[in-house]
Amino acid sequence: MTVTTHPTTPYDGQKPGTSGLRKKVKVFQQPNYAENFIQSVFDVVEGKEGASLVIGGDGRFLNREVIQQAIRMAAAAGYARVIVGRGGILSTPAASNLIRLRGASGGLVLSASHNPGGPDEDFGIKYNIANGGPAPEGVTEAIYQRTTTIGRWQAVDGPDIDLDQDGEVRVGGMVVEIVDPVADYAALMEQLFDFAAIRAAGLTVAFDAMSAVTGPYATEILERRLGFAPGTVRNGKPLPDFGGHHPDPNLVHARELYDHMMGPNAPDFGAASDGDGDRNLIIGRGRFVTPSDSLAILAANAHLAPGYAGGLKGIARSMPTSAAADRVAAKLGIPAFETPTGWKFFGNLLDAGMATICGEESAGTGSDHVREKDGLWAVLLWLNILAVCGQSVDAIVREHYATYGRNYYARHDYEGVETERADALMAELRGKLADLPGQRFGDLVVEGADDFAYTDPTDGSVSRNQGVRVLFEGGSRVVFRLSGTGTSGATLRVYLERYEPSDIDGDTTAMLQSIVDAAEDIAGIKRHTGRTQPDVVT
Template sequence: MIQTVSTTPFNDQKPGTSGLRKKVKVFAQPHYAENFVQSVFDSLEGFAGQTLVVGGDGRYLNREVIQIVLKMAAANGFGRVLVGQGGILSTPAASHLIRASGAFGGLVLSASHNPGGPDEDFGIKYNVGNGGPAPEKVTDAIHARTLTIDQYRILDAADVDLDHIGTSRMGDMLVEVVDPVTGYADLMEQLFDFGAIRAMIAGGFTLAFDSMSAVTGPYAVEIFERRLGAPVGTVMNGTPLPDFGHHHPDPNLVHAKELYDKMMAVDAPDFGAASDGDGDRNLIIGRHCYVTPSDSLAVLAANAHLAPGYKAGLKGIARSMPTSGAADRVAEKLGVALYETPTGWKFFGNLLDAGMATICGEESAGTGSDHVREKDGIWAVLLWLNIVAARQQSVAAIMADHWATYGRNYYARHDYEAIATDRADALMAALRGKIDSLAGTGNSGGTISAADDFAYTDPTDGSVSRNQGVRILFEDGSRVVFRLSGTGTQGATLRVYIERYMAPDGDLNLATGDALAPLVAAAQELADIRGYTGMDAPSVIT
């Protein structure tokens, strides 16, 4: 029986770049999740009888909200729902399932790299039929509906058994609990030379993959240990846990320190990698050699032709504006277009759908290609392994060769987390107020050549996205970028991106901190970060 439940709006349900993210206790409020899900459905047209994909990263509240989604999907007229066994679907696997099944769209339950647990974070994101995050016109419509919603529809029915593969009915809707891993693993085997990677591992090549007690554990075990023959135990922290084992599932050098220490040890494996809470980010570390996400994007693009799925070459490369310019030089040498977009994978989706780009990446450890419409952590790891197998070189040797060819972009991101929102907004407002007067002035970073507030005109549909980050450009090609992040759940996060380019004939072996020190000082001088935030140092440096 369908129930129509009266409700009142919540005023804090505006989706960010990756859906709605809040603390678990916020989502657990009566009607909170239901209001948002109904607002999503109310903002869509033409889904009657269609297929919806549902799954998440296994974090706390995942199973409970999936049951709510199933009952609401049935009450709102969907004909079929595909849900991952155990409620599990990595974000890239969900994208693939949406595309492979011809689904109308999907709801991905995740807060990505944010911590999980009863006092931590939860999230819901709607993906459209191409498998990618909803574009701004859809998320804007969802937000508008959350402010006026007065009722939601839900089926009065028993919960679905999520732990066993099979089909059942929920009212008039078919519910299919599906294997969340095999279809995705099969896709990876089509794209990459598993035979060459398998032979490399059989020959003694060693690797370590840290799933961070998050969603990629089952995927990594199936691909790296079963299909590629890596020894049992290659996958670290491979069991998804609702609280991610009390760890922060963000694959950076702070939160993946166990892996970093392993890769810097005397007896380090040849290759190390990690992925995050929902499986869309990656960390790449060779033996004694950390690879920045910006450099990783450039290396993957320069060598993608070595993998079977990309042997025909690239149509184009896209990067988010804060990502370093390393990929720009690769695009120039390959003779393909380079697109600089705002942060958020949905901007890449239009380029991929239009056949204008093949590989995309963000400095926040997200890289992917046109095989799905999300960034994909395991995909990036497999492409790296394919390149290592084809070139028969270590990660360190590949990086040295890349810098000798293209030059090196020394790069770091400084995150100032949990800032009072009004203080963060005031800092950015002050920066924007001085943009027009900065050109020609000098500071510790050198002479400023230009400054702007990045705006993007989408070449596929003409849509314009403004106020995407303040860029300070220096005469020597260096730059500092200031941007507020939309992925946190508490206060605001100020991200400061610092970049210095060194040509191939320059010093390519500086310590990153030493290379960037003048620009770090310049960032403080430009934005008075200490004065606005009260923080003497960043929360995290990556």
């Protein structure tokens, strides 16, 4: 085995965020750029010698090329085995499952999630640890520090391997195993859910894979194993540019599915997933279900699926997610956890056995079966609930509201804001916090305001500056946060929530208008950003 050492110099800005390193494809195509980051991962992580590494991605542009180089670099780093999804394909939850199933020391997930793909769009690399979840902040910070000093990267010499042929080949002294990317994940889903009940329920389904990674998984599970009609899965072939789609399962980018589900010939159930398969969109006939409500409804009804028949240990949600799940936890008599955004915080709770189901308002829900959010898992749990209850999505949602009240909820995204302007808005907002309690904005009175900080109950670590919360009397609130999932500029996210214990049939836009007005008065969004309306409303 010949290992070649390639001299290099650091690139600025290789700091991985909550979901790894995301940049434009052309940035990753710079000489040594991807190699620098991958080598920094290998230089920092422990336990490589003789270990297994999982590698896969969502099939976006540059996926195969980076996988080939990562394989040669893993061989030089001392790994004994690399497990790769056929064609370089692994959904993020499937990668998490494979890491756990095979006892791998970690994995490289090549994805920019719900960001668009193609030669002029986005690419990303994320390192997941042995529990199958995203690397914690201590690891990502060490990776970043290494990227600032790196002077060489190493790889074994050799040609590309055939990623499309199952089986084993050797690269240097390391075994590379090409595996079916779907089989192990599908088997796990059969353990968790009552496939026989779903098959017998006579439901009709429309699933939009958005020309992204979930297509093969949904086709195998929904059409083959569950027997839904051919064509149930739309846009089912993963494409390097996602067919020109923006693979974010929201009401803007999945508008065709939404219109279909609101039309006269709608099936019983509609769903979509995103670029790497970890997010979901849920729409019943005539009824859109917000991600926050979906989390609460899934938690309230999870016991209907075999994998959760014994009950839940706890429910966790990210801070910006609505408090609807908290009300379910209170009724069930189990803990409710409010964490910063980022699945790694849920991973700690799941590993400690303190929570079973977790969710984020950004269309991510999951459970302790893996250590990532899982779009198709959410779809299957919904189908299991529908099959057992024999009710429509709309009926289940209305019954839930009647029991728990309704948290009217929306997120307003201001995308591509100049970083300096976004930072100035947040700095000014933080400076107002102490004076906000007691102030009135229209019919709303501020009960409390803070910059959310989280003390992890599993290890005592503290995460500060996680978003500004303005809490109003009666359970309503507005949250301001800058997102770390974009590749340029800043995205200002404004989360709007109004709790109504009995008025459950209002129009969401109308019910939230007073919160929108208060948010503008408090933060001065137009003054700071120049924007008069959000780019995306979900």
